[in-house]
Amino acid sequence: MSDIYDVVIIGAGPAGLAAGLYAARAKLKTLIIEKEKAGGQIVVTEEVANYPGSIENASGPSLIARMVEQADEFGAERILDTIVDMELDEKIKVLKGKKNEYKAKTVILATGAKPRPIGCPGEKELTGKGVSYCATCDGAFFTDLEVYVVGGGDAAVEEAMYLTKFARKVTIIHRRDELRAAKSIQEKAFKNEKLDFMWNTVVTELKGDGILESMTVKDTVTGEEREIVADEEDGTFGVFVFIGLIPETKIFEGKVNMEKGYIPTDQDMKTNVPGVFAAGDCRVKSLRQVVTATADGAIAATQAEKYINEVFDV
Amino acid sequence: MLELTKENFEEEVLKAEGYVLVDFWSDGCEPCKALMPHIHGFEEVYGDKIKFCSLNTMKARRLAISQKVMGLPVIAIYKDGEKIDERVKEDATVEGVEEMIKKYI
Numbered sequence: 001m002s003d004i005y006d007v008v009i010i011g012a013g014p015a016g017l018a019a020g021l022y023a024a025r026a027k028l029k030t031l032i033i034e035k036e037k038a039g040g041q042i043v044v045t046e047e048v049a050n051y052p053g054s055i056e057n058a059s060g061p062s063l064i065a066r067m068v069e070q071a072d073e074f075g076a077e078r079i080l081d082t083i084v085d086m087e088l089d090e091k092i093k094v095l096k097g098k099k100n101e102y103k104a105k106t107v108i109l110a111t112g113a114k115p116r117p118i119g120c121p122g123e124k125e126l127t128g129k130g131v132s133y134c135a136t137c138d139g140a141f142f143t144d145l146e147v148y149v150v151g152g153g154d155a156a157v158e159e160a161m162y163l164t165k166f167a168r169k170v171t172i173i174h175r176r177d178e179l180r181a182a183k184s185i186q187e188k189a190f191k192n193e194k195l196d197f198m199w200n201t202v203v204t205e206l207k208g209d210g211i212l213e214s215m216t217v218k219d220t221v222t223g224e225e226r227e228i229v230a231d232e233e234d235g236t237f238g239v240f241v242f243i244g245l246i247p248e249t250k251i252f253e254g255k256v257n258m259e260k261g262y263i264p265t266d267q268d269m270k271t272n273v274p275g276v277f278a279a280g281d282c283r284v285k286s287l288r289q290v291v292t293a294t295a296d297g298a299i300a301a302t303q304a305e306k307y308i309n310e311v312f313d314v
Numbered sequence: 315m316l317e318l319t320k321e322n323f324e325e326e327v328l329k330a331e332g333y334v335l336v337d338f339w340s341d342g343c344e345p346c347k348a349l350m351p352h353i354h355g356f357e358e359v360y361g362d363k364i365k366f367c368s369l370n371t372m373k374a375r376r377l378a379i380s381q382k383v384m385g386l387p388v389i390a391i392y393k394d395g396e397k398i399d400e401r402v403k404e405d406a407t408v409e410g411v412e413e414m415i416k417k418y419i
Contacts, residue, residue: 036345036348036349036407036408037344037345037348039344043344043345060344061344127385127402127403127404128383128384128385128386128388128402128403129382129384129385129402130384130385131385132384132385134385136342136343136344137340137342137343137344137345137346137385137386138384138385138386139342140340140342140371140372140375141371141375141378141379141383141384141385142384143375210382211379211382211384212384236379236384238384
């Protein structure tokens with residue numbers, strides 16, 4: 001039985017790391033599997049101002065680094081591998097990775113979500129060539145250039161303000177006539193002199209030869225389309241997209257129940273499969289934030305412990 | 315891995331003969347930092363056939379843009395000074411990069 005983990009967690013974002021530290025602290029043999037790197041979406045966030053207790057040095061990367069350290073300290077193992085298939089229905093669950101196979105009494109699905117693309121022509125080809133989903137990664141390239149931010153939620157407005165540090169001018173393109181972002185964020189945004197707004201507008205095409213040179217936008221009220229072309233001297237501009245998320249749950253299709261790609265759970269983070277839990281952004285929920293992700297992780301880990309005590313005679 | 319700058323980029327990459335790999339990264343790019351140790355690993359395996367270099371784009375923004383790099387991470391391969399292939403952003407995974415390297419050795 002020694003090679004069987006009590007808890008295997010897929011994903012090392014805030015949900016997975018919180019689950020890992022709770023499980024390991026409960027003396028469960030715990031493994032966290034991450035595809036590329038620890039952190040999840042939060043590592044691309046410059047400022048995490050609303051996570052309780054994080055005031056100083058509250059960047060995404062620093063918060064994650066502390067969570068990783070904490071999980072390690074309690075004895076959670078971490079490994080880089082990509083899970084490609086799994087058997088979840090048996091008492092001992094088997095996860096097949098590209099490198100290894102893992103056996104577990106319980107599994108916590110914490111794979112999170114990724115940025116939703118606009119889905120218009122030219123977007124894929126011009127990603128990293130003017131089109132971006134990560135302001136902290138790419139913002140500096142647009143120093144003194146013009147930048148457009150697509151979206152109207154918290155992320156869009158906060159990242160737009162962050163981009164004003166670099167860009168000559170930042171314009172938020174939003175499909176409605178008002179922002180969806182929190183009022184406190186909106187207030188700051190409307191005071192920012194480098195920030196402009198283009199209401200009732202969507203992007204329908206992005207164009208350029210190896211680098212973004214122009215885009216077509218459409219007025220959602222009149223249906224009128226027009227072209228925005230890069231300033232001749234600049235030769236290019238930036239388009240940053242923050243229009244929501246898509247869950248990273250493809251590998252769970254047919255393994256657990258899903259609703260529009262998200263995994264439904266009860267309030268104990270239980271999926272429809274016994275011994276399988278879900279936590280964080282990949283779950284059906286109303287608020288996707290670090291604070292709710294970590295809470296999910298903690299609940300999932302304690303419920304996993306309870307499940308092990310009930311099902312396995314310990 | 316050879317550290318590139320504004321000053322030596324032309325000499326080491328654009329005027330170089332044979333294959334050169336350039337890891338475009340920056341201080342603020344966490345995905346880049348996660349990828350970098352793997353690129354160092356590839357240098358140990360493939361370093362005799364491809365010259366491995368890295369460029370911190372924070373210090374060479376215009377140079378990066380001239381190479382049509384406006385988003386990170388980017389791992390690019392040059393042959394005789396011409397950029398012939400690259401893996402950008404989501405495609406710049408450990409596996410994706412190794413696959414690209416193997417095409418040219």
